[in-house]
Amino acid sequence: MTILEDLKILKNEEVAKNYMMMEIKSENIARKAVPGQFVHISLNEKVNGNKNITNDPLLRRPFSIHDVDVERGIVKILYKVVGKGTFLLSRKRANDVLSIMGPLGNGFAIKKDIAKAAIVAGGIGVAPMYFLLKALLKNGVEVDFYLGALSKSELLLLDEISSLGANLHIATDDGSMGKKGRVIDLLYKNLKTVDVTYTCGSKLMMREVVKIALAKGIPVQVSMEEKMACGIGACLSCVCKVKNNEHFEYKRVCAEGPVFDGKSVMMV
Numbered sequence: 151m152t153i154l155e156d157l158k159i160l161k162n163e164e165v166a167k168n169y170m171m172m173e174i175k176s177e178n179i180a181r182k183a184v185p186g187q188f189v190h191i192s193l194n195e196k197v198n199g200n201k202n203i204t205n206d207p208l209l210r211r212p213f214s215i216h217d218v219d220v221e222r223g224i225v226k227i228l229y230k231v232v233g234k235g236t237f238l239l240s241r242k243r244a245n246d247v248l249s250i251m252g253p254l255g256n257g258f259a260i261k262k263d264i265a266k267a268a269i270v271a272g273g274i275g276v277a278p279m280y281f282l283l284k285a286l287l288k289n290g291v292e293v294d295f296y297l298g299a300l301s302k303s304e305l306l307l308l309d310e311i312s313s314l315g316a317n318l319h320i321a322t323d324d325g326s327m328g329k330k331g332r333v334i335d336l337l338y339k340n341l342k343t344v345d346v347t348y349t350c351g352s353k354l355m356m357r358e359v360v361k362i363a364l365a366k367g368i369p370v371q372v373s374m375e376e377k378m379a380c381g382i383g384a385c386l387s388c389v390c391k392v393k394n395n396e397h398f399e400y401k402r403v404c405a406e407g408p409v410f411d412g413k414s415v416m417m418v
């Protein structure tokens with residue numbers, strides 16, 4: 151069941167230029183969340199103009215659950231400041247309260263019989279993959295983690311990912327760290343036999359990841375991003391086209407996703 155709560159911020163700190171890590175107190179979300187799910191955060195501020203009181207921005211903003219601490223009831227969000235909503239979020243401080251819905255959507259499927267997996271993350275697409283990585287490692291799965299960004303300054307969570315025990319492969323567009331070039335080129339050269347590949351990043355990147363993995367007969371799960379309004383399946387603003395056998399249909403990213411079978415959403 152979806153929970154709507156007013157939740158206290160514990161921390162909201164810059165981890166790199168324009169990237170923030172927020173900790174929120176929520177025993178409910180921490181206990182219920184699975185990797186790949188998201189929360190929907192209201193950032194509207196009551197603006198008292200001459201005559202009107204408006205809510206701006208009106209719509210909630212979706213953010214993946216980056217990590218949870220079940221014992222302490224803490225939920226973490228890793229986000230990039232890109233516009234008004236994320237700017238307002240970045241101005242929040244410890245003890246401020248946010249209206250948050252979650253956990254929402256369907257997360258990544260982690261089958262019991264997998265022994266080896268690849269994770270491919272581009273830029274802020276790394277946000278949901280850390281929680282996934284922890285869950286895979288806890289299940290005894292060996293993980294190759296492919297991480298790409300424009301430059302070294304935008305490569306997040308390097309130490310955290312390595313210290314968990316993943317095999318880390320890095321690519322930067324400008325060559326400031328790791329292999330120079332796109333993370334998909336690195337994947338193309340290095341992807342070995344794994345039971346499953348998981349990816350989150352730009353649509354362009356994820357489409358290439360799906361092509362590379364499917365060519366080797368490896369199933370892929372992708373975490374889709376679409377602009378959202380309600381976040382709970384009611385408004386249809388977030389639909390994406392999905393292939394179902396020889397037919398196409400539209401699925402709601404907030405309700406049926408955000409995680410989909412890569413073959414059905416990327417090969418349409």
Ligand SMILES: Cc1cc2nc3c(=O)[nH]c(=O)nc-3n(C[C@H](O)[C@H](O)[C@H](O)COP(=O)(O)OP(=O)(O)OC[C@H]3O[C@@H](n4cnc5c(N)ncnc54)[C@H](O)[C@@H]3O)c2cc1C
Nearest residue numbers: 211212213214228229230232233234235236277375376408
């Ligand atoms: C299921 C889901 C999970 C998400 N998880 C995360 C997450 O964990 N961390 C995170 O940082 N973001 C995440 N996002 C994206 C996040 O919701 C948007 O960045 C946010 O809504 C932007 O709000 P805004 O008001 O700041 O920007 P807006 O005013 O809505 O947009 C400002 C500008 O930024 C562009 N923009 C919007 N989103 C992005 C984006 N993601 N990257 C680059 N440019 C963008 C817009 O096209 C526009 O030009 C997720 C989105 C979805 C659907």
Ligand code: FES
Nearest residue numbers: 379381385386404
């Ligand atoms: S955001 Fe309303 S249906 Fe998905």
